[in-house]
Amino acid sequence: MLGRMDSSAAGVTTTTMTTTTTTISTTEEYFEFTLLPIIILAKASLLVAFSFAFLALHRTRRTFREARGRKMTNHRSDDDDNNDENETFVVGFFHPRCSSGGGGERVLWKSIQALGEIRGGCDVTTTRRSGSSVVTTDTKKHLERLCVVVYTIDEPSKDYDTRILEDVANRFNIVVPESLPVRFVHLHEHKNLLDEPKRLTMIMESWGTAKLAYRALGIVNPHVYVDTTGCAFTFPIAKYLGGCRILTYVHYPTMSVDMLSLVRERRPSYNNVSNIASNSLMSRLKLAYYAAFAVCYGIVGGLSDLTMANSNWTKGHLERLWKLAGKIRVVFPPVDTASVNDFPIEGRENMIISIGQFRPEKDHALQLRSFAMLLDIHDGAMREVGVTLVLIGSCRGAGDMQRVDELRELARELNVEDRVKFVLNQPYSVVKDYLRRASVGIHTMWNEHFGIGVVEMMAAGLVTIAHNSGGPKSDIILRPWDFDVDYGSTSLFGGGGDMPTGCLATTADEYAATMYEILKRDGSSDETIKGVREAGRKSAERFSDEEFLDSFKETVLSSSLFESEDANPLLRFSLFIVVIAILLRYY
CATH class of the missing domain: 3.40.50.2000 (Glycogen Phosphorylase B;)
Known part of the structure; x- marks a missing residue:
């Protein structure tokens, strides 16, 4: 009797399982059939979006191309007025607060001085560390027509150019050679883009600098884009829209492994406030946020054609994050040691x-x-x-x-x-x-x-x-x-x-x-x-200043920054779209 009951129960169970399996299969088929048009529509929408993005980028790039070589008025050198404006080779420094008095500004102006010395003397050999190396004729031609543009959020005035160069001479003891035309692109009306955000600081600051760079390059688009403020998220704008070669001098990585460690270990600091460090959930969320940002930071940093780090500590962190950036060179920042190294050692005050x-x-x-x-x-x-x-x-x-x-x-x-x-x-x-x-x-x-x-x-x-x-x-x-x-x-x-x-x-x-x-x-x-x-x-x-000038010149002249332009950078963006399309096709 019990055997028949067990057999009957087993039969019912088997029937139930079969029915359930059939139901699940039918449900899956139903959802697959129902969602298929939605999936196809979503993929098509993404492809259309990428296509429109490509067209928009192409149009924007054409606008940026028109901004390249735009005439720089009121040059300090009369010789440049005889040159065809389209032959001017423009190096643009993205340094919105160029009138500040910190170490970053000293690097900015010393770098401009180095370019002025290269242009003025056209001494295009490098013999300091890596042996004698003569640069190409193409590079020499570009150096002879060099012009510098500085993008700043300072308010424009009639005497701004003269006043800031005098201030640089007084504050830093740096004199930019007269032979180098230096002009300023004022972005004062967009200075709010650099306002310090209260939340999601790194993302919002990066977004603000990218928008500011977009405005800047839309006015004057340089051949070489130089970032001396650590704004790596401006690189896609300069590379893909401006078609620029990119030189960056990194003072301090926006994201470092130490910052990740601080959050992971829940240690409070100026960028990891105690109310987050003491909360396990908030610390995990912030760690995920930092990790995602670090990945993005590594990707955009890899767009740099030439990267200089101001110390071995900075270089070590960049090498761990900027995997695609190639070789990173250490160029120690300039310090005016000559004007203070004759001070007496004895007789100091307390x-x-x-x-x-x-x-x-x-x-x-x-x-x-x-x-x-x-x-x-x-x-x-x-x-x-x-x-x-x-x-x-x-x-x-x-x-x-x-x-x-x-x-x-x-x-x-x-x-x-x-x-x-x-x-x-x-x-x-x-x-x-x-x-x-x-x-x-x-x-x-x-x-x-x-x-x-x-x-x-x-x-x-x-x-x-x-x-x-x-x-x-x-x-x-x-x-x-x-x-x-x-x-x-x-x-x-x-x-x-x-x-x-x-x-x-x-x-x-x-x-x-x-x-x-x-x-x-x-x-x-x-x-x-x-x-x-x-x-x-x-x-x-x-x-010393002399060590920086020598190192900067050698690093720049031994690079390909002043060579002829690459092929249209939108080709690389097109390949990116193709990869996305393939992934969508087989997802």
Whole structure:
């Protein structure tokens, strides 16, 4: 009886399973039949969209082609007026805030000076590192007709060109050769595209710079597009619409592996606020956002024809992200060491200075906290000798000025406001006066890409303390001072080969302790500190203006930037569309 029941139950189960399978199969066929027209329509729509995009790009590119060679009026050189406007070879520098006073602007103007020297002398051989190499006749022809355009968001005025070049000479001690025509494309009416977004900062900033580049190249489309601000998402505009060759000088990667690690490890920082770092879900979402952005950043970065990195630290991060960019060359940024390397080593004041723009990543708050600790340790010994802290830098706008106000408030809270001074937006002559008088230099940015301020202070003879990370650690202060080591008599006579060149620190405690040791020795008969100053000054010569000019010229002249143009770049975009079509066909 039970056997018959089991058999009957099994039959029912089998029938049910068969019916279910049939139902599922029928349902799948129904949905496949129903959705098939929708799928076909979707694929067709995408192909049509890509086709319209191609046509739009083709039309836009034609507009950009018309903008190429557009006459640059009011050249500083009369010789250029005799040239046919279509023969002008234009190099465009995308640097919207070209009138600021930071290290990035120094690189901009020194690069323009290098091009001016190449054009003026037409010395087209490179012999510095890679042996003698004569560039092609095509390149020489283009260099002889070189013209520079700078894209800026500054407001235009009748005397803008003259005024900014005079300001560059006064602030940076850089004189652009008269033989090089330099013109400015003003994008003041579009400056809101660079407003700092409150959410999705990297995406919105990248989108804003891309739109600004689109506006810029629609006015004057150069043959060579140079990005000196780290705006990699402008590259597709320059490459596919403008048909430009691309040179980029990277000061700091928009995305780095360290940034991904910060979010993954949920460590708070200036770009990973604590309320996100403390939330597991938000951290995972932000990590996904960063990872997706890193992929896109790597793709657009690969469009660069020639990439220069300002340090080995920057180069290492770019090589991990810009897989398609080819070889990345390290060209250390220029530092005006010549104007400060004759300052006397002895007779310095008990003054600590820092040099850097008032941006959040510079972490000036750490400097104030370290200074407050310095005044309190060892029974306030440093208060009695009148130690002061001077923060020197430029402000880009209202946001930076607000940051300075917050720092002043922090100084009051720490009870050090009477010993802290802020020096804002001053000419280089004022900065040099502080470099001549100060004893110690301090720099606190974590993972600083290079650290021009660090080199300036070392060249001036200051014992400099930098953050134990980034470019200062990998390229500048290669021999940090260990206070427990006796360096002997090599401390004199120009700094022996084994002498330390500066100091590295991480926390406020470490900075305070290091400043104390330096100032204590500076007030005694310890000869080692003289050797450290001399060794630091000698080491800083690796980053002089002359070194940058030579390295920049060699890197540019040994590249294909000034060769004849590539074939229509839209051909590559067409191939991209074909690949998409194939994927849609077999999806």
